[in-house]
Amino acid sequence: MLASLANLSASHAHVIASSGGFLIEPGIGLMIWTLLVFGATMFLLSKLAFPRISEALGRRQAAIEDSIDTAERTRAEADEILSEYRERLKEAREQSDEIVQRARQAAEVHDREAKERGQETLAEAAKRAERDIEAATERALQDIRKEIAELTIMATEKVTRKTLTDEDQRRLVEEALSELDFSGISSGAQQN
Amino acid sequence: MSAVSSSSAPAGAPAPAPSSNLKRTLLIMAGVWIGGMIVLFVIFGSGGRNSTYQPQNEFKLDNWVHLGVFSINKAVLYLLLAAIATCASMIYIAKRMQSRPNKVQTAVEMLYQLMRDNITGGNLDEKMAKRWFPFIATLFLFIMFSNLVGYIPLPTNTEHKIDVLGLHIPSFSLYAATANLSIPLVLALLVFISYTFEGIRAKGPIGYLKGLVPGGVTGGMAVFIFGLELLSNFMRLMSLSIRLFANILAGHLIILFMAGALAVILGVSALAWFTIPFGILLFAFEVGLVAALQAFIFATLTAIYLGGAVAEDH
Numbered sequence: 001m002l003a004s005l006a007n008l009s010a011s012h013a014h015v016i017a018s019s020g021g022f023l024i025e026p027g028i029g030l031m032i033w034t035l036l037v038f039g040a041t042m043f044l045l046s047k048l049a050f051p052r053i054s055e056a057l058g059r060r061q062a063a064i065e066d067s068i069d070t071a072e073r074t075r076a077e078a079d080e081i082l083s084e085y086r087e088r089l090k091e092a093r094e095q096s097d098e099i100v101q102r103a104r105q106a107a108e109v110h111d112r113e114a115k116e117r118g119q120e121t122l123a124e125a126a127k128r129a130e131r132d133i134e135a136a137t138e139r140a141l142q143d144i145r146k147e148i149a150e151l152t153i154m155a156t157e158k159v160t161r162k163t164l165t166d167e168d169q170r171r172l173v174e175e176a177l178s179e180l181d182f183s184g185i186s187s188g189a190q191q192n
Numbered sequence: 193m194s195a196v197s198s199s200s201a202p203a204g205a206p207a208p209a210p211s212s213n214l215k216r217t218l219l220i221m222a223g224v225w226i227g228g229m230i231v232l233f234v235i236f237g238s239g240g241r242n243s244t245y246q247p248q249n250e251f252k253l254d255n256w257v258h259l260g261v262f263s264i265n266k267a268v269l270y271l272l273l274a275a276i277a278t279c280a281s282m283i284y285i286a287k288r289m290q291s292r293p294n295k296v297q298t299a300v301e302m303l304y305q306l307m308r309d310n311i312t313g314g315n316l317d318e319k320m321a322k323r324w325f326p327f328i329a330t331l332f333l334f335i336m337f338s339n340l341v342g343y344i345p346l347p348t349n350t351e352h353k354i355d356v357l358g359l360h361i362p363s364f365s366l367y368a369a370t371a372n373l374s375i376p377l378v379l380a381l382l383v384f385i386s387y388t389f390e391g392i393r394a395k396g397p398i399g400y401l402k403g404l405v406p407g408g409v410t411g412g413m414a415v416f417i418f419g420l421e422l423l424s425n426f427m428r429l430m431s432l433s434i435r436l437f438a439n440i441l442a443g444h445l446i447i448l449f450m451a452g453a454l455a456v457i458l459g460v461s462a463l464a465w466f467t468i469p470f471g472i473l474l475f476a477f478e479v480g481l482v483a484a485l486q487a488f489i490f491a492t493l494t495a496i497y498l499g500g501a502v503a504e505d506h
Contacts, residue, residue: 023251023373023441029261030253030374033268038379041275042330049282050326053304056289063291 148180149173225469233462240459247445247453250365253372254350266348270369274338282333307332307491315495320390324498327386331379332491335370339440339483342368343475366448370486371441373433380432383494384425391501400501432493439486443478447471 153169164172255263285300293301307329312321349365369375391400404421405414450471455464 022253023248026374026377027253027267027372029263030265030267030271030372031378032262033271034369034375034378035382037271037275038330038334038382041278041334042326044279045282045330045333046326049279049286050304050329052286052289053282053300054308056286056291057301057304060291 152176229462229465236461238460242459245456267372273341278333278337311491315499328491332487336487338369343479368440373437376433376436380429384429387497387501394502436486447475
């Protein structure tokens with residue numbers, strides 16, 4: 001049948017060629033060639049080209065998706081680390097503030113205690129000095145009394161030309177001393 | 193053309209503004225173009241109308257190898273060239289797919305995504321798209337490569353031969369497999385059979401035929417619409433094949449006319465000088481837009497027809 005169609009088309013060839021009708025005259029041989037060539041092309045492309053391109057594109061898409069996922073995960077981790085770091089920084093700041101506060105309080109306490117201790121020491125020293133002065137005054141007064149007693153005895157012996165007994169001496173000294181007023185010295189010493 | 197391009201060089205003007213420089217260059221080119229035509233017309237004049245030259249014979253298919261119905265002619269050669277170009281380029285790229293693509297791979301990937309996501313994925317559901325992608329993608333690539341190969345001048349015009357050192361070499365000419373009706377017709381037939389087969393598989397033979405009539409139409413009107421729809425289905429066969437064939441044939445014819453055929457027919461040599469810039473522009477237009485656009489239209493309509501055949505409502 002194909003051969004008869006070919007013969008038919010050949011017999012009309014010269015008529016068609018002169019009019020240009022061959023342009024729209026389908027040729028059965030060419031149609032079969034087209035079918036074969038197109039079929040072979042489709043087969044080759046389906047086996048050797050399309051799957052590979054599709055696979056490469058799929059791989060690229062997977063890689064891109066993976067990269068995006070990784071980037072998002074990394075960013076989330078970074079955010080987490082950043083917030084943790086900020087938290088720690090905040091804690092450290094709070095701790096340092098607390099330390100400074102405590103140090104300040106300790107310094108204040110220490111200062112106050114030092115002041116108190118100083119005042120106490122000062123008061124104690126003053127008391128001690130007072131006591132020393134009183135003791136010195138007392139000693140001085142004793143010395144003065146002793147001097148006065150001796151002077152009084154000596155004076156009395158000279159006046160009376162007799163030696164006084166111990167009884168007389170004691171009485172005379174007490175009388176002489178009672179006439180003397182040491183209150184001023186004593187109080188002055190106390191004031192100092 | 194070489195005279196035109198050599199005349200476009202500026203004549204050493206003292207640093208003019210770029211726009212005025214361009215304007216002057218264009219004016220010189222236009223002057224050379226029109227002047228050249230006048231000069232050629234004056235020298236060669238008109239040789240009278242040439243009735244022996246038949247431009248349609250550029251598309252005539254002479255059998256080169258006689259194999260009966262399978263005889264090999266120019267169209268078969270271009271078919272094979274298109275198939276080889278399609279397979280070689282796609283397989284070459286596919287075998288060297290890198291995770292960091294170069295420019296060519298990026299272009300092929302864009303083409304692949306256009307076929308997968310827009311042409312197929314945009315018109316068919318996931319299952320159908322997966323099943324029919326190889327067919328639709330091959331249609332797109334095969335037609336596009338066939339169209340593009342058709343714009344490469346090849347020594348295929350056995351009617352006119354050039355004598356080079358005693359060797360009779362066929363003259364160079366443009367031809368495309370898709371500029372012959374048989375080839376788009378077979379592709380359209382494949383499309384027609386495919387979507388009819390899919391429609392019948394999805395709905396059954398009766399269901400598919402019933403589906404041609406829109407829901408709600410009954411009685412005599414349903415019969416009329418059924419006939420109309422049946423006719424329109426066969427018309428798809430015509431429109432698919434003739435659209436591609438006529439576009440490519442018209443493109444080749446107009447390039448042929450602008451490249452000199454018009455001057456040969458009218459016997460006015462000067463006319464070739466006038467039409468050649470249009471020929472170059474048309475050639476660029478055909479290569480840059482029409483070749484891919486026609487393939488895109490063919491593949492997209494195939495996907496639409498396949499989607500329509502299995503859709504619930506016609």
